[in-house]
Each structure stands twice: as C-alpha cells, then as structure tokens.
Amino acid sequence: MPPLPDLIAxxxxxxxxxxxxxxxxxHRTPVLRSNSIDEMLGAxxxxxxENLQRTGxxxxxxxxxxxxxLDEDQRERGVITFSAGxxxxxxxxxxxxxxxxxxxxxxxxxPASKMAATREYGAQVLTYDPVTExxxxxxxxxxxxxxxxxxxxxxxxxxxxxxxTAALELLEEVPRLDYLFVGVGGGGLLAGSLLATQxxxxxxRVYGVEPEVANDGQQSLRAGHIVRIALPRSTxxxxxxxQALGPMVFDIAQREAEGIVTASDEQLVQAMRFFAQRMxxxxxPTGALALAGAWHGGMDVRGSRVxxxxxxxxxxxxRYARFxxx
Ligand SMILES: *Cc1c(COP(=O)(O)O)cnc(C)c1O
Numbered sequence: 001m002p003p004l005p006d007l008i009a010x011x012x013x014x015x016x017x018x019x020x021x022x023x024x025x026x027h028r029t030p031v032l033r034s035n036s037i038d039e040m041l042g043a044x045x046x047x048x049x050e051n052l053q054r055t056g057x058x059x060x061x062x063x064x065x066x067x068x069x070l071d072e073d074q075r076e077r078g079v080i081t082f083s084a085g086x087x088x089x090x091x092x093x094x095x096x097x098x099x100x101x102x103x104x105x106x107x108x109x110x111p112a113s114k115m116a117a118t119r120e121y122g123a124q125v126l127t128y129d130p131v132t133e134x135x136x137x138x139x140x141x142x143x144x145x146x147x148x149x150x151x152x153x154x155x156x157x158x159x160x161x162x163x164x165t166a167a168l169e170l171l172e173e174v175p176r177l178d179y180l181f182v183g184v185g186g187g188g189l190l191a192g193s194l195l196a197t198q199x200x201x202x203x204x205r206v207y208g209v210e211p212e213v214a215n216d217g218q219q220s221l222r223a224g225h226i227v228r229i230a231l232p233r234s235t236x237x238x239x240x241x242x243q244a245l246g247p248m249v250f251d252i253a254q255r256e257a258e259g260i261v262t263a264s265d266e267q268l269v270q271a272m273r274f275f276a277q278r279m280x281x282x283x284x285p286t287g288a289l290a291l292a293g294a295w296h297g298g299m300d301v302r303g304s305r306v307x308x309x310x311x312x313x314x315x316x317x318x319r320y321a322r323f324x325x326x
Contacts, residue, residue, distance in 0.1 A: 052312025164192025
C-alpha cells in the first residue's frame with residue numbers, strides 16, 4: 001500500500017514549523033530594492049528573490065518540507081510527482097538530499113533546461129503527451145504500482161506550508177507591508193503566503209497574480225466555487241498553467257486573499273526586462289507575474305509598502321535572449 005496523502009489543511013503554525021525544517025537547508029534569499037521602480041509606482045517595493053533559491057525557484061521549500069516529514073520506510077520507497085518544471089527540480093534535489101529515489105512525470109514539451117536539470121539532480125524522468133494523457137491518472141497508477149508517495153506541486157499540506165516560508169522571511173525582514181503580490185499557478189505559493197501573512201502581518205493585503213489566459217483562480221474567487229478552465233497553451237508563463245485550484249488551496253484563498261489579478265505576456269516581458277536592466281537579475285516569465293500584477297493589476301499602491309515575490313529564474317537562455325531583444 002502506498003502511504004495516504006495528507007488531507008489535513010495547513011495552518012499558519014505549519015508555516016512556522018516548515019521554516020524550522022528548512023533552516024540551514026534552503027537559502028534565506030535576499031530582499032532587493034530599486035529606486036527606479038519605487039519612483040515609477042510612487043511606492044516602496046521589496047523584492048523577495050526566490051529566483052536565487054536552490055534549484056532557482058521557491059518550489060524547493062515546499063518539496064523539501066514535504067519529504068522531510070517522511071519516515072524511513074517511506075523514504076526507501078521514494079517519491080513521485082508530475083510537473084512541467086520547477087517542482088520537478090525541487091523534488092529531485094530534495095529527494096537527493098534526503099537520499100530517496102524520485103520519479104518525475106513531465107510533459108514531452110517541457111523546457112529542455114528543466115528536464116535536463118531534473119535528471120542532473122538524480123531523478124528518473126518519464127514523459128507523457130499533455131494533449132492526450134492525464135498526468136494525475138498516470139501518476140496515481142505509478143504511485144500504486146511502486147508504492148511511491150505522490151507529492152503534488154501545490155495541493156498538499158506540507159508543500160503549502162513550505163512555500164509560505166518565503167513570505168514569512170520577507171515579512172520578518174520587512175515589517176508593516178501593506179500589500180504582498182505572488183504569482184499563482186496551482187495556488188500553493190498563494191495559500192502558503194496567506195498563512196504566513198496571517199501569522200506575521202495580518203493587516204497586509206495579499207493578491208495573487210495569474211496569466212491573463214489562465215485566470216481560473218480569479219474566476220473561482222469571483223464565482224465562489226472552483227472553476228476549471230480548458231488547457232491554456234498560449235502564455236509565456238509556463239509555470240502557471242494550472243487548469244484549476246485544488247480544494248485545499250481554494251479554501252484558503254477564498255477566506256484570506258484580497259483577490260487575484262492578471263498579467264498579459266507583454267506585461268511579463270516588460271517586467272523581465274526591468275529585472276534584467278535595472279536590477280541585474282534573471283527572472284523567468286512566471287517569476288515576473290507578481291511585479292506585473294503590482295504594476296498593472298489596477299490596485300492603487302501609491303504611498304504603500306509593497307512586497308513582491310520573484311518566484312523563479314529558470315528560463316532557457318535562447319528564449320530569455322528573445323524576450324529581452326524583441
Ligand atoms: C510554480 C511556480 C509558480 C506558481 O506557484 P503555485 O504554487 O503553483 O501557484 C510561480 N512561479 C514560479 C517560478 C513557479 O515555478
């Protein structure tokens with residue numbers, strides 16, 4: 001029998017516990033400032049640089065925290081997951097650090113750099129056709145056959161708690177934030193950030209930011225129930241292509257989030273160029289969602305203290321060069 005998934009919803013306390021588990025293992029990433037963006041928006045912006053996290057994205061936090069909960073027996077059987085990229089690398093590295101086997105199911109059109117990095121961290125990679133096959137079904141079958149634990153990218157108590165530690169660190173370092181913006185795919189980062197805010201800065205208003213063409217979360221919050229959208233394929237934000245929030249994430253977002261706004265591809269490119277030119281940092285399109293949302297999402301942030309989670313920096317270099325050159 002494979003172990004059962006943990007169906008208990010995470011709390012603010014779980015985020016604090018996760019921070020202890022990650023101490024000395026995940027990087028405490030820097031918080032950067034930029035005078036030019038402060039002047040443009042008439043606000044004070046604080047950038048939490050998870051593009052500089054191990055594996056190049058915040059996902060290492062949730063992955064390691066989830067695997068660190070397992071006992072010897074479960075560690076021996078290993079872990080399985082599905083991911084188009086950053087969660088795959090995160091699980092692969094976390095499994096290696098904890099000496100566990102890892103199997104990662106990736107779409108056959110996943111970015112080459114992400115597939116290669118996942119293999120280099122020591123995971124076995126299997127591919128599937130995202131148009132004709134359902135990744136969760138394949139994953140569940142493999143988990144059953146091999147007795148491996150399925151650790152999904154967002155809908156999991158310890159993954160969500162781990163993701164929340166990025167916001168927790170930011171809120172500890174920068175008190176009295178008025179706003180916090182975070183990118184949204186499956187919603188694990190948003191849910192974790194909401195719990196961290198509950199614990200450390202209850203007055204801070206938290207907004208999720210989705211790509212315009214993948215705004216299932218925004219639709220869900222407006223409708224008051226989970227809305228599932230058709231597979232979005234036409235955005236450069238390849239890390240935020242989820243079709244629906246999971247129930248655990250939706251519940252937390254519904255209760256605690258101020259709202260979800262969207263960003264267009266053009267706005268993401270503008271944000272990536274800003275990061276490269278003014279802040280000298282490489283940010284992937286999905287990693288630029290939070291800034292694009294604060295910049296163009298329609299909130300009046302003037303005079304406020306605004307937290308931005310730069311969620312990742314993994315982008316194939318030729319593709320990155322095209323974004324900067326266009
Ligand atoms: C996964 C990911 C997101 C979205 O996080 P979710 O927990 O899926 O909402 C945002 N940015 C980057 C870089 C990611 O890898």
